[in-house]
Amino acid sequence: MELITINNSIEKQVILEKDVTVSQGNFIEANTECVSLSHLKNECIIPNYSDSESTIAHSEFIDATNEVVHANFPETSVLEPNIRISHIIKGRVPTAIRKSVKELSPKEKTIYYQRCAFMIEVPSLSENVNNNKLSLTIGGVRALNQENLYSKRSLEKFKVFIGFKNQVCTNLCISTDGLNTDIRVSSVAELKDKINELIQQFDKDRFLGNMERMSKFSLNELQFGHTIGKMRMYTHLNREEKLDKLALLMNDNQIGTVVKNYYHDPNFSRSRNGDINLWDFYNLMTDANKSSYIDLNLERNANAFEFVTGMANSLQNQTYNWFLN
Template sequence: MELIANHQVEDIIQETNTIIQKSSSKFIEANTKEVSLEHLQNECIIPVFAKDNECTISHYEFIDATKEIAKNYFKVNSINPSIRISHQIKGRIPSAIGKPVKELLEHEKTTYYERMAFMIEIPNKQIVVNNQILNLSVGGVRAYNQENLFSKKSIEKFKVFIGFKNTVCTNLCVATDGLNSEIRVSSIQELQEAIHNLINNYNQDRHLGNMEKLSKYSFSEKQFAHFVGKMRMYHFLSKIEKQGKFPIQLTDSQIGSVVKDYFNDENFRRSDNQISLWNVYNLFTEANKSSYIDNNLERNVNAYEFIQSIGNSIENRIPNWYLHH
């Protein structure tokens, strides 16, 4: 692999107080749509545990709790979440039983969403990495399909992340210590404590340094083709053959998207028949936007860990199945 020396690191990572928005695209796509926090608060019912009718922690409460922690931790006055939902669960009030769908009035309909993801950008927390502006962001995922709502009230599961949003493309950059995908709590207070602990333990400098290093290494087109071929092969290996190889979570169709964007992506495509690991990483996180809400964050972190392992193998000349014949 080609090592590209960079003697002006200060030009690649630097703080900036200027908020720049270059893209309005979605931070997650799949089959999601955008809703407001007010919609979740005022127009959605709250699912309950069927056997005792105890309330779950609602999407609104989850987002609001995260907002409060972020405002206090980063000492900001106002922050607005970007919210995406999917898998709408529809219902109707008792008086509308038997009424034809086309005759239903708005007040006779009920709804909530099985899956929800949100992201909160922290104002004035921007860093330039590899000549692109990244904005510190906090967010989370709630998926009711991962709860047993047919039982009595039990511990509820949440996922929370802190990382960066690339303002060029809204790709999320989340490191391993920036995600807690197994938060299990029974109250808002416990949830807030878990969110605070994640933010407090996140090593921002290490995350930024690791991402900056990715620009120092690149693939030739031949090397990239070999790399992609090995990724496609991985999913078809036997369980024994997969041992010792990094377990990638992108699907075959998402790997296809990476290849397509290698040629066509406006921001991260090849240049002079070469592509840096930073650009490859962003092709991965772009492709991951097509993942459903309930596994998006895990795949995002997996992409980060995978590309880091590739960079470490190149830097330290460690044999890697994805790189070598």
């Protein structure tokens, strides 16, 4: 793998949250840091494939998404991209090969990030769902650990979503209909077409209606405890045993976070009698999902929506559900 060198100052790699002129709060946490788009463009190298063909840079992906968002919503205000990165890869220029770390100057250090996630918020396109203000949000994920940089360049993989950000807690609300986790393209132009296709096909009203419906169904304390127990059991079932059940992608630590926040979350905790409606339960799940690594976050987020929607369907139709029964 070869690297294209760009003038870099590693001391400036991370910017403070208060300095970011984008939407407030973290849509993902885990081991991520917030960086600026200019940092990605001017202070990071771009990985190459073995045939010296360049990857599509994180900054190109973000710029492409930003252009498509502005084209689809030309008369609305759009915030600057909120960018989170993880898994920094450090290097040095060839002329500094024999220097100690202390002797390296900023120009001799190189970095890039293996994983990048971002969201672009359209605050003027907002909706009120279950007394929570939600704003339209578009974004994506690039995980270079899912590319074979030691081979010749082939189609590159990207993930793109469109959904809503809950202004109360900064949780992302995403459904499978608003998520494409397997975009494979060879150029930025093709990438723009795929992003535009997802935005155009997104059924906003259907998604909002399903979220609104969640608040109409509740679990009492006993049902909640039973469901949490089954969620912990699910992670240990074999593949065949999982086939006829709702899919669940959360890990055991995240399920534990849901339980903790059932008691203590300031916005979505249980009521006085121990009941919790499915909208609050859903937000406890999406909040716990913020601890997921970048390359798993979107899938787990969409899965939370499908899981709670399945619970609502079972309660409404009074049908058997392994997690409830």
